[in-house]
Every structure is written in C-alpha cells, then in structure tokens.
Amino acid sequence: MAGSTYGNIFKITTWGESHGKALGVVVDGCPAGLELNEDDIQKFLNRRKPGQSKYTTQRKEDDKVEILSGVFEGKTTGTPISMIVKNKDHHSADYSDIASYYRPGHADYTFDAKYGFRDYRGGGRSSGRETIGRVAAGAIASKILEKLGIEMLTYSKSIGNVEIDYKKFNKDEIEKNPVYMPDSDAAKAAEKILGEKMAEMDSCGGIIECIVNNMPAGIGEPVFDKLDANISKAIMSIGAIKGIEIGDGFEVAKMSGSTDNDGFSIENGVISKTSNHAGGILGGMSDGSSIVVRAAVKPTPSIARTQQTINKSGENIDINIKGRHDPIIVPRAVVVVESMVAVTLVDMLFTGMTSKLDKIIDFYK
Template sequence: MSGSLFGKNFRLSTFGESHGPALGAIIDGCPSNISLSLEDIMKNINRRKPGNPQVATARLETDQVEILSGIFEGKTTGAPIALLIRNMDQKSHDYSTIKEVYRPSHADYTFDQKYGFRDYRGGGRSSGRETAARVAGGAIAIAFLKELGIQITAYTRSIGPVMVPADEIDLSQILLNPVNMPHMQKAEEALAYIAKVKSQQDSVGGTVECIVHGLKPGLGEPVFDKLDALLAYAIMGIGGVKAFEVGVGTQASTLLGSQYNDAFYAEEGTVHKKTNHSGGILGGISDGSSICIRAHFKPTPSISQKQKTITASLQNTVLEIKGRHDPVIVPRAVVVVESMVALTLADLLLSHLGSNLETVKKLYK
C-alpha cells in the first residue's frame, strides 16, 4: 500500500490502523537543534482527541505519544524522529455487524475493490483516527516554523448553517469553546444545532479556516509545485474534506477584475496590499501577506439512521450503524488542518534554500 509518505525534504510517514495495536509517525529531514519537548507534541494531540461528548465520539483514547528517536535533551538531533501512539480503547465488536456490509459514504467499497479486503474495524487506514499520527508529526513542523517566526492559526468558521461573519472573528475565543469557533455566540448556536442533529440520529459538516502569519514572499514554484496547489494536496488528503479554497475562493468567479485585484502599495520600504483576495499567494508563490485557506468537511458518514446499502455479495440491505461516532468532525479537524499546513510549509522552506545561488553561497559560508 503506497501513499503513506508526505513531503520531499521534510518527510512524514504514518503507519497503523484505527483498531490495531498502535499508530505512529516518522519524520525524516527535520533540521537539528530545534527546541522540542513531549509537551509540545501532546498539546496538539490533546486538541484532536475526543473530549466534549456534545461534539465528539465516546471513544476514550489517552493518545499518549512515545518518542522513540530523534530528540535528545530537548532538541532535535537531525536523525529520523519516530513517534508511537498506542490504541487503548478499541471495541472492535461494535463493528461486527458491518463485516459484510458497505457503509454509505465510507471507503468500505472502494477499499475492498482496490485491495481485495477491508479492515471493517472502524475503517483501518481509512479511519479518521490515522490523523493522530499526522498531528504528532505536524507538531514538529510547527516547532520548526515557530523558530522562523511563522505562526499558523486554524479555527471552525462554520458548522452547518452557523457561520462566523468575517468581520466578527476573535481569535482569542477559539480555545474557549468545544467547537473551536472564534466567536462565543456563534459557538453556542453551533452547539445547539449539533444537539438537534444528534437527537435526530444524524450528523453535520462545516468549514475550517486557517491563517498563516509571518511567511515571507518567495515560497512555492510557478508551475506544478505552486504553494496553493501543494496546500490543496495536503488539505484534500484529510479524510472528509470535499472542497478547498484560497483567499476569497469560489467567490472570485463572481467578481470583476477591478473588484478582485489586490492593489499594491509601499510603506517605509516594505510592500503591502490594500486587500488580500488572493489569500497571500500570487502565481503559486507566497507574496508576504497572510495565507488564508479553507477546508470544507462533509457530515460524518456514520449515522444511526437506517440507510439503504449493499453487502459484499451485492445483496441489497438496510444498515443501522452502531458504535461510537462523532456527530461532527470539524472541531477535532482544526488541529489536523494546522498540522498539514505546517508540514507543507516546512517541506517547501527546505526546498526554497536552493532556489538561488546567493542563498546557497550564504548557507555554505
């Protein structure tokens, strides 16, 4: 099975299944001498794992990370960093009823068609639980970027019909509510909506918005490895994401050029833009303003309502999914989006070091 490796220079590989003994991540290509502790990694891991029963599954995983290599006396050594997260609360019997049945909107059918088998215990490699390994690895990329003054902040922009207005975003509110919304009133409305949907044995989707501050101009390539294209690749690789936007996103198709274009101006020898409709990326390359992207997540496909489906022997049937499932995955996905953005930027920054001769000379000297 290929496709478990991300990046060219700052590389992440993940392993493990949702109901196997453990999940894990290996980071290769991380520079040495980056300050990093277990607490730095656990801080993000704790943001991803279930907590509030209003918005998350009842599965109680400690998600305790074990550092196996690559860190010594609080610093990265330059060697591969291996991280392990043991699964402690598997209840595989919850999935026994779907052993021969394909769940609607899951990867069951396609996985079976590709590999000739499927791990029905929560989806195996297709499970959202795999993102725990990404978040563990992403914490290292975040620490690397922090050393360079680059900050990544993601939050829940919308859940179902409840959306935070662009002019009312308050980043100080993100960690003060269970849905990670930058607006306390909208967070309360979202929680009420989730409760309503949950009572109807249903689920809901939403949007995660992510802002990157402190990224200098020049990151990304003008053709295939555009910054926005690589960010799209990273974000669309998160389970449940069905759409990706940069800047004003799809709204750009409704605007005139005179409305969309970001006017430049210079102030004290520094280049600025009056607006940021492009989301900080021009021609596939960062322009020095804030990067702004959005990930749109579908509703959690595991719902308790009766659904029409088929068996592996192609018999029509009706399925009623049991077990412990999130009524919405968006709040837990916020830190996953941050992690994938960080991994993308860390990888590109290392690639950027060889983009022109003068930079190479400075490094060599």
C-alpha cells in the first residue's frame, strides 16, 4: 500500500490496523537535541483515546506509547523516531458479519474495488484508530513549534446545528467539557443534541477550527507546495474530513474584492494587516497573521439504525451495524487536526530554511 507517508523533510509514516497487534509511526527528519520523552507524546494521545465520555466509543484502550528509537538520554538523536501503541481491547468478533457486505459511509467497497481484499476488523487501515500515529508525530511537531514561539489552539467550532458564540469564547473551557468547545453554553446545547442522536441510534458531525499564532511570514511555496495546499492535503487525509476552509473559506464567494482584500499597515517598522479574511496565507505563503483553518467532519457512519446496502453476492440487504462506535467523531478529531497542521508547518518551516542564500551562508559560516 502506497500513501502512508507524508512530508518532505519532516516526514511521517504511519502503520498498523485497528484490530492488529499494534499501531505506530516513524518520524524522520526531526533535528537532534529536542528534549522528548513518552509523557510528551502521551499528553497528545490522551486527548484522542477512546472511553473518555459517553460520547466516545467504549473500547477500553489506554493507548500507552513506547518510543523505540531516535531518543537517547531524553533528547532526540536526529535519527528516525519510531513509536508504538499496542492494541489490547479489540473485539474482532463484533465485525465478523462485515466481511460479507459493504457498510454505508465506510471504505469497505472501495477497498475491495482497489485491492480485491480487505481487513474488515474495524476497518483496518481506514479506521480512525490509524490516527494514533498522526497524533504521536504531531506531539513532536508541536514541541518544535513551541521552541519557535508558534502557538496553536484547536477546538470544536460547531456540533450539529450548534455553533459557538465568539463573544463567549473562553479557551479554558475547551478541555472542561466532553465536546471540546470554548463556549460552555454551546457545549451544553451540543451535549443535548448528542443525547437525542444516541436515543435515535444516529450520529452527527461538526466543524473543527484551528488557529495558529506567531507564524513567521514567507513560509510556503508559490505554486504546487503552497502552505494552504499542503495543509488542505494533510487535513483531507484524515478519514472523516469532508471539507476544509482557510480564512473566510466559502464565504468569499459572496464578497466583493473591496471587502475580501486585507489591507496592510506599518507601525514602528512592523507590518500588519487591517483584517484577516485570507486566514494568514497569501499566494501560498504565510503572511505573519493568524492562520485560520476549519475542517468539516462527517457524522459517524457506524450507526445502529437499519441501513440499506449490498452484500458481496450482489444482493440488496438491510443491516444494523454492531460494535462500539462514537456517536460523534469531532471531539476526538480535534487533536488529530491540530497534529496534522503542526506536522505540515514544521515540514514547511524546514523547507523554507533554504529559500535565501544569505541564510545558508550564515548557517555554514
């Protein structure tokens, strides 16, 4: 299977299946000397692990990470960093029926169409559990960004038809509620909707918003490797994501140029923008203002309600999916989106180090 590697200089390769022995990631291109231990990684993994609330799958996994290589005496060595998380609570028998039919909203049919064979135990490589490797890599990327003074804040912007009120925005609320919303009133309303969906044996989606502050200007490439293009690829590679916006996104289609254009000003030699409709990226390169990314997450496709599909014999059938499933993907996907943005930023920061000759001369003098 191709396509399990992402990045150019700061490069990650995820591996493993939902119901295999383990999952993990190899991170290549991390510079030597970064202080790193398993607790740094675990903090990120704890944000996406199952069983944290009644709105997540009750699969009991501690998702404990082990660093196998690339770290010595608490610091990275500059060699590939390999990390592993072992699966413990996998109930493969819950998925035995799936081998004979295609679940709506899943990759069952497309896997068979491509390979003629698939790991039907929980979706194999298409499972949301694959994101363990992404989050472990994102923890390392985030530590690098922290050293550069670059800050990230990611949260649930909306769940179903409930959206946060920016006038009530409080970042301290994000980890105080199970839906990761920075608005306590919106969080309560979202929980009410989720309760209703669970009673109806249904699910719902939402939007995740990621804000990046203190990103230097000029990071990204002007043609194919645009910063927003690479962020988009990174986010869209997450299984449940069906749409992405940078800045005002689809709202720009309703605007005029005089409204959409961000003006520039300078004060004490510092360049800033009068607005940020562009979401911190112009011409594929960061402009020094906040980068604003939004990802649309689809409703969880595994629902207990009766659905129509076909089996591998080509017969129309009705199914009720068994197993342990999240009624919503959004809260656990918040850290996944943040991780993929972090990995992309680090990769493009490293790539940008060779964009000016004087920087290269200064480095090697």
